[in-house]
Amino acid sequence: xxxxxxxxxxxxxxxxxxxxxxxxxxxxxxxxxxxxxxxxxxxxxxxxxxxxxxxxxxxxxxxxxxxxxxxxxxxxxxxxxxxxxxxxxxxxxxxxxxxxxxxxxxxxxxxxxxxxxxxxxxxxxxxxxxxxx
Amino acid sequence: xxxxxxxxxxxxxxxxxxxxxxxxxxxxxxxxxxxxxxxxxxxxxxxxxxxxxxxxxxxxxxxxxxxxxxxxxxxxxxxxxxxxxxxxxxxxxxxxxxxxxxxxxxxxxxxxxxxxxxxxxxxxxxxxxxxxxxxxxxxxxxxxxxxxxxxxxxxxxxxxxxxxxxxxxxxxxxxxxxxxxxxxxxxxxxxxxxxxxxxxxxxxxxxxxxxxxxxxxxxxxxxxxxxxxxxxxxxxxxxxxxxxxxxxxxxxxxxxxxxxxxxxxxxxxxxxxxxxxxxxxxxxxxxxxxxxxxxxxxxxxxxxxxxxxxxxxxxxxxxxxxxxxxxxxxxxxxxxxxxxxxxxxxxxxxxxxxxxxxxxxxxxxxxxxxxxxxxxxxxxxxxxxxxxxxxxxxxxxxxxxxxxxxxxxxxxxxxxxxx
Numbered sequence: 001x002x003x004x005x006x007x008x009x010x011x012x013x014x015x016x017x018x019x020x021x022x023x024x025x026x027x028x029x030x031x032x033x034x035x036x037x038x039x040x041x042x043x044x045x046x047x048x049x050x051x052x053x054x055x056x057x058x059x060x061x062x063x064x065x066x067x068x069x070x071x072x073x074x075x076x077x078x079x080x081x082x083x084x085x086x087x088x089x090x091x092x093x094x095x096x097x098x099x100x101x102x103x104x105x106x107x108x109x110x111x112x113x114x115x116x117x118x119x120x121x122x123x124x125x126x127x128x129x130x131x132x133x
Numbered sequence: 134x135x136x137x138x139x140x141x142x143x144x145x146x147x148x149x150x151x152x153x154x155x156x157x158x159x160x161x162x163x164x165x166x167x168x169x170x171x172x173x174x175x176x177x178x179x180x181x182x183x184x185x186x187x188x189x190x191x192x193x194x195x196x197x198x199x200x201x202x203x204x205x206x207x208x209x210x211x212x213x214x215x216x217x218x219x220x221x222x223x224x225x226x227x228x229x230x231x232x233x234x235x236x237x238x239x240x241x242x243x244x245x246x247x248x249x250x251x252x253x254x255x256x257x258x259x260x261x262x263x264x265x266x267x268x269x270x271x272x273x274x275x276x277x278x279x280x281x282x283x284x285x286x287x288x289x290x291x292x293x294x295x296x297x298x299x300x301x302x303x304x305x306x307x308x309x310x311x312x313x314x315x316x317x318x319x320x321x322x323x324x325x326x327x328x329x330x331x332x333x334x335x336x337x338x339x340x341x342x343x344x345x346x347x348x349x350x351x352x353x354x355x356x357x358x359x360x361x362x363x364x365x366x367x368x369x370x371x372x373x374x375x376x377x378x379x380x381x382x383x384x385x386x387x388x389x390x391x392x393x394x395x396x397x398x399x400x401x402x403x404x405x406x407x408x409x410x411x412x413x414x415x416x417x418x419x420x421x422x423x424x425x426x427x428x429x430x431x432x433x434x435x436x437x438x439x440x441x442x443x444x445x446x447x448x449x450x451x452x453x454x455x456x457x458x459x460x461x462x463x464x465x466x467x468x469x470x471x472x473x474x475x476x477x478x479x480x481x482x483x484x485x486x487x488x489x490x491x492x493x494x495x496x497x498x499x500x501x502x503x504x505x506x507x508x509x510x511x512x513x514x515x516x517x518x519x520x521x522x523x524x525x526x527x528x529x530x531x532x533x534x535x536x537x538x539x540x541x542x543x544x545x546x547x548x549x550x551x552x
Contacts, residue, residue, distance in 0.1 A: 040260070041216075043216070043259075043260035045540075046547050047548040047550045048548070049552040050550060054552045061552065065550065070259065082153045085153045085154045087548060087550040088550055089552045
């Protein structure tokens with residue numbers, strides 16, 4: 001999780017001759033997907049989606065989910081929940097104080113969360129990543 | 134004011150974050166080679182499983198009560214430790230990371246320490262899934278006492294040990310053996326002088342304490358009296374030496390097996406040095422037989438130190454030093470049980486003096502090679518890229534039969550969620 005920057009070689013600083021690069025004054029840090037996608041590294045975890053219940057939300061089988069546990073889940077969030085001891089990804093819907101887990105695929109049905117269910121919100125999904133090749 | 138945050142049953146708690154099935158169930162974590170119990174969930178403690186108990190002696194209890202057993206997964210615990218520490222560090226001006234699962238925090242000048250600690254405990258739980266206890270007091274030693282109370286006696290997991298009467302009452306109940314830095318043996322010695330509780334100790338004169346317990350002991354007693362003597366040690370310190378050693382899972386006797394093990398440990402030492410940005414000037418290797426098991430065989434401890442020409446963190450150089458040293462101490466008539474590599478005389482990488490014969494171009498190239506290796510190994514798992522001598526046949530490897538996935542450090546071992 002922690003990024004370790006490795007410094008230049010033992011006791012070596014490179015000395016270059018010739019003209020300085022005209023771009024030197026304009027160099028910026030390269031884009032980091034980590035920084036772009038992860039607000040709170042200490043609270044961020046990753047998981048693979050396994051199944052097709054969320055395809056209409058753009059989450060396909062094998063996608064990488066980025067989960068931020070520092071966020072409080074709100075109505076409409078895609079969440080990772082623990083339901084009867086298993087992890088599942090679904091959309092959270094809160095209607096008049098009642099929680100529902102809504103799949104994003106018409107072949108699956110929604111689930112109302114009742115008090116006797118073993119249920120817990122584990123984290124909020126902030127992005128999903130799919131590799132195309 | 135000082136607060137001590139300590140993770141509850143840390144290793145067992147880490148295993149639970151990705152495994153909801155084992156919440157409220159007895160969980161134990163076994164030491165290297167799955168030998169002894171080194172962590173227990175509260176449910177396992179209730180079953181009477183002792184810390185350090187050999188696993189084989191508890192097998193019937195494990196089976197009877199359905200205890201969940203795990204091999205040590207340091208990649209996972211290390212990752213969770215750095216997550217917890219970074220949440221703590223963000224909440225206070227200064228922090229001293231005291232061990233993998235505890236940290237002292239600077240709480241001076243906080244108007245509402247109780248509320249702060251309760252909020253922080255909730256935050257660590259929500260962000261990382263790890264339960265903690267926080268003890269608050271005027272000194273580090275008293276914070277340790279307060280943490281013990283927070284863990285064992287209060288529901289909220291947070292305890293502020295403040296007014297003098299309260300401190301006195303708790304110290305009267307606290308066996309001296311439970312004090313910070315006092316082991317069981319030392320406690321036995323103190324009992325000869327009729328010192329049984331922490332309170333008894335605070336009643337002795339300074340000169341008596343210094344005579345019987347040294348200057349550190351006196352400081353500790355002063356801290357029990359509420360006078361701060363130990364400051365937060367926040368300065369990041371380079372380790373003076375790094376040791377990588379293992380007890381083998383099976384019998385090892387051939388040179389090539391030992392060379393494989395030692396070169397792997399050497400490569401790991403090199404990676405650790407590079408992580409902290411330092412170089413080592415000395416490499417020590419050792420190989421041990423098991424004095425208890427093979428009495429008919431030679432009992433032997435071999436050790437060898439090699440001074441490096443120039444301090445380095447290049448795994449290749451450490452590997453070759455270790456292997457050539459092994460040639461000089463290896464004996465073919467022994468069965469080896471343990472081996473290790475220690476790198477010492479550590480200096481910051483930026484202060485290394487190159488010798489006249491070092492080829493800078495070469496060093497730069499090798500440095501880039503090490504960087505490339507570290508990058509690959511950091512993301513795909515330890516030792517994925519290795520030297521040929523490290524080998525693939527790993528007879529000397531740890532026995533870790535119940536290792537959980539490295540959920541947070543290996544891309545191919547991530548949690549699977551049902552979609």
